[in-house]
Amino acid sequence: MFRQARWDDKLIFERVGESDFCFLSDRTEVSLVPEGMARSGLCLPDIPEREVVKHYTNLSQMNYGLDNGFYPLGSCTMKYNPKYADQVASLSTVVNVHPMQDEAAMQGSLRLMYELEQALCAISGMAAVTLQPAAGAQGEFTGMLIAKAFHKKNGQERTEVIVPDAAHGTNPASAAMAGFEVIEIPTSKNGCVDLDSLKAxxxxKTAAFMITNPNTLGLFEPQIEEIANLVHDAGALLYYDGANFNAILGHTSPGAMNFDIVHFNLHKTFATPHGGGGPGAGPVGVCSRLEPFLPLPRIAKDGERYHLICDRPDSIGKVRSYFGNFAVLARAYAYILRNGSDGLKEVSQKAVLNANYLRGQLEDTFPMPYGKLRKHEFVLSGKTLADEKGVRTLDLVKRLLDRGFMAPTIYFPLLVDEAIMIEPTETETKDTLDEFARAMKEIAGESAETVRSAPNATSVARVDELFAAKELVLTWRIYQAKADKFSGGSK
Amino acid sequence: MALDRRMLDSLGIEDVEQLFADIPQGVRIDGIPLPKGMTEPEMMRTIRAMLQPNATADDMPCFLGCGIYHHHVPAAVRSIAMRSEFITAYTPYQAEISQGMLQALFEYQSLISELTGMDVVNSSNYDGSTALGEAATMSFRIRPKKKFLVPEALSWEKKSVLKNYVWGAVMEIVEYAYDPYTGGLDMADMHSKYDDDVSGIYVEVPNLFGVIDPAAMKLKKEFPEAVLVVGFNPISLGVLTPPGAYGADIAVGEGQPLGLGMNCGGPLLGLFACRTEHVRKMPGRLIGMTKDKNGNRAYCMTLQTREQHIRRSKATSNICTNEALMALTASVYLSIVGPKGLRSIAEINIRNAKGLMQRIDELDAFDSPVFEAHHFNEFVVSGPVRPEKLNKLLLKHGLIGGADMQRHVPRMTDHMLLATTEMHTEADLDRLVNVLREVA
Incomplete structure (x- = not known):
């Protein structure tokens, strides 16, 4: 039975002792800094290393990672992160290389990035790739800047970007950040892009149309070819949000679908760990006519040597320092080499099989609007449960935590009432899927009171998010001023 | 990876490819044009061999800085940061089962708040450059005017990123000059550039030249209306007055020195802090303390209504995935070194830079440092050989040289930025000086 650790809840600031750090200097000289700029006090924890390690080890046991269990978080592709990739990222030739070293002193890094770019081109069918964006959303932002630069170069004033209403929230946010006006179009009754709305x-004025395919319902757009034609006929660019790439590896590609710009989420499709929020990596691929606009520097191969190209007149410049999240890139390249063409195709086969199998196990209990066949994920509705028993989707997934499962993505996309978005990924066994399906069905049969009082097996019980937003206790210092509001808890 | 026959049977299909029947024929591909997969040892061998030509700071003393530094990383930092419960988790959307990461990030916000003297801190941006980009657009949200003043002496990477971040907001970047003798900001030039159209002013302490510029502390008094954005090196705050103490509205910095490897430039850590009154205009995730239903202290993400998954095109930023694991790493680092340790590291950094600049200055052919000022852990030298050529020579002697300043400030044609940290020994400094003596 699942039971998460609950250690004492002391903050690192509340622990006492004295630091035993090794670099304590024997003398201080005030003349080291300009007059009036010497620091007077610094309130950091002052405790021995042993206490620090205990503190964080305890915290780790109050956290649920993929290594702990099933993580069916829809649209996030939480597949197993192979440990060999950690070993690659720990090599001194990764960790201890400065990004501004002379080209001659970092041929290894340049080669790895060059080859990874080539591999991502092969996988996506695009002409060229930049590895610079730090995450998927930054990839989108980069793509939008490229679209903007492209239209500007062609002397066209295109100010709008179209996104479906079911798009990931980052799509409209990234387009807006690049200065575009965002036009949302409704989803058709079959759950796909509504062609009439798109045409309208x-x-x-349209700079680009951003979509993900398969979409956030897990449906492959049946009219993708027509969509591409419509967008291109209007003189706009077609943008592929690669968050759902796991579903199509080796079966189709953004290039084959005639997309102009695509971003990858290496922390999804290529199994790099998400680190509890990041780092990710969001490389961007483009068709050949957009290649001149890619960020700098570009990496070129000249015989056996790799070198950097830093001056290209049409480039958008930089979106982030240096080359990107190199240690993440190295992990993803390890994954690609390990899997190869055969392994990557099997990834999508197994991911789609797992999603459809689990969908089959659950659809009798939870209605699933918009047809049967799904790709990598599917969206159930918790509406019946909410209407009949007053058990909302939020309650249901909190109860799933008690069973030792991470919750699916919920209340997204908004088109589905009480949405429960499940992505099992290819790395789970039938047994795990069966256990999860059993838990879902059992919870549906439990009393409303039991479900609504969940979770109880986690480190803390249901947290009060409204209290957090009202009090805004964002630091230890703010807490000290408001400590009276936190007294009187029961363990 | 064999498919489970029972699963196919339960779906009533023979072949898994039937599940891909909805992909139109016209867009299908016949597999991926890549070689077949490797075994784990083959892959490890391939990657090790591929990366082997990299020079590493493990093998060669590294005098490159300019934002990324080779600092000592206590073994315990890496050990904790590799805990798989942290590393394999997603963003802590489900607070109850993610208290470990949430508390660690709350502590990160608290630690950086103490370090910077700022009220609130987000739970990370991608890197120092994008933190600056986000600071500029946040400055616009606080004070909607179109100009943003930045130093002429700013790394080209930051300038380029900044330009892209303000492109959408239609802001204009205006540069102010540096004093050619002290390397600090030219206050007269700043006054000449300042007008009613200015939203914010960005200043770095230490600046691109490694100079600790006391004039930065006067900016809020001189320009009280403008949003003051201060760029800082977190290690320097072991000894320097923090930005919060001289009126910064926003403080940003590169967090890599706080226990992160150089990693060929990533992942890094964008530090982002501001004053309480601006919190709703902030980009990125915030972790708040709250209570669970039994009244126990607990943590969750808060003020999410600023973020993309709620506000979509009206969000304060598009950032979703951030650098949470790097924020955790920085917290472990600060907790282990403690206040005295951080101060000591900062002092050793300054002393090593001082020692090196004096030794180089003894060589007639070099001007070291170029600027008459207090420096933190790096400084500009000029000499008889182009930095590019000098670096190749240093490499032959087993040393990783400094940064070529021309890239950042075009007229600095024979200037190099040399950085030292607590990792440099006296012998390392001697080796560098000996090569310089050879070319002098």
Whole structure:
């Protein structure tokens, strides 16, 4: 039975002792800094290393990672992160290389990045790739800047970007950040892009149309070819949000679907660990006519030597320092080499099989609007449960935590009432899927009171998010001023 | 990876490819044009061999800085940061089962708040450059005017990223000059650039030249209306007055020195802090303390209504995935070194830089440092050989040289930025000086 650790809840600031750090200097000289700029006090924890390690080890046991269990978080592709990739990222030739070293002193890094770019081109069918964006959302932002630069170069004033209403929230946010006006179009009754709405929205003001395919319902767009034609006929660019790439590896590609710009989420499709929020990596691939606009520097191969190209007149410049999240890139390249063409195709086969199998196990209990066949994920509705028993999707997934499962993504996409978005990924066994399905069905049969009082097996019980937003206790210092509001808890 | 026959049977299909029947024929591909997969040892061998030509700071003393530094990383930092419960988790959307990461990030916000003297801190941006980009657009949200003043002496990477971040907001970047003798900001030039159209002013302490510029402390008094954005090196705050103490509205920095490897430039850590009154205009995730239903202290993400998954095109930023694990790493680092340790590291950094600049200055052919000022852990030298050529020579002698300043400030054609940290021994400094003596 699942039971998460609950250690004492002391903050690192509340622990006492004295630091035993090794570099304590024997003398201090005030003349080291300009007059009036010497620091007077610094309130950091002052405790021995042993206490620090205990503190964080205890915290780790109050956290649930993929290594702990099933993580069916829809759209996040939480597949197993192979340990060999950690070993690659720990090599001194990764960790201890400065990004501004002379080209001659970092040929290894340049080669790895060059080859990874080539591999991502092969996988996506795009002409060229930049590895620079730090995460998927930054990839989108980069893609939008490229679209903007492209239209500007062609002397066109295109100010709008179209996104479906079911798009990931980062799509409209990234387009807006690049200065575009965002036009949302509704989803058709079959759950896909509504062609009439798209046609109505497209104009000579349209810079790009952003979609993910399969979409956030897990449906492959049946009219993708027509969509591409419509967008291109309007003079706009077609943008592929690669968050759902896991579903199509080796079966189709953004290039084959005639996309102009694509971002990858290496922490999804290529199994790099997400680190509890990041780092990720969001490389961007483009078709050949957009290649001149990619960020700098570009990596070129000249015989056996690799070198950096830093001056290209049409480039958008930089979106982030240096080359990107190199240690993440190295992990992803290890994954690609390990899997190869055969392994990557099997990834999508198994991911889609797992999703459809689990969908089959659950659809009798939880209605699933918008047809049967799904790709990598599917979205159930918790509406019946909410209507009949007053058990909302939020309650249901909190109860799943008690069973030792991470919760699926919920209340997204908004088109589905009480949405429960499940992505099992390819790395789970039938047994795990069966256990999860059993838990879902059992919870549906439990009393409303039991479900609504969950979770109880986690480190803390249901947290009060409204209290957090009202009090805004964002630091230890703010807490000290408001400590009276936190007294009187029962363990 | 064999498919489970029972699963196919339960779906009533023979072949898994039937599940891909919805992909139109016209867009299908016949597999991926890549070689077949490797075994784990083959892959490890391939990657090790591929990376082997990299020079590493493990083998060669490294005098490159300019934002990324080779600092000592206590073994315990890496050990904790590799805990798989942290590393394999997603963003802590489900607070109850993610208290470990949430508390660690709350502590990160608290530690950086103490370090910077700022009220609130987000739970990370991608890197120092994007933190600056986000600071500029946040400055616009606080004070909607179109100009943002930045130093002429700013790394080209930051300038380029900044330009892209403000492109959408239609802001204009205006540069102010540095004093050619002290390397600090030219206050007269700043006054000449300042007008009613200025939203914010960005200043770095230490600046691109490694100079600790006391004039930065006067900016809020001189320009009280402008949003003051201060760029800092977190290690320097072991000895320097923090930005919060001289009126910064926003403080940003590169967190890599706090226990992160150089990693060929990533992952890094964008430090982002501001004053309480601006919190709702902040980009990125915030972790708040709250209570669970039994009244126990607990943590969750808060003020999410600023973020992309709720506000979509009206969000304060598009950032979703951030650098949470790096924030955790920085917290472990600060907890282990403690206040005295951080101060000591900062002092050793300054002393090593001082020692090196004096030794180089004894060589007639070099001007070291170029600027008459207090420096933190790096400084500019000029000499008879182009930095590019000098670096190749240093490499032959087993040393990783400094940064070529021309890239950042075009007129600095024979200037190099040399950085030292607590990792440099007296012998390392001697080796560098000996090569310089050879070319002098």
């Amino acid at each position: 929205a497209l104009s000579d």
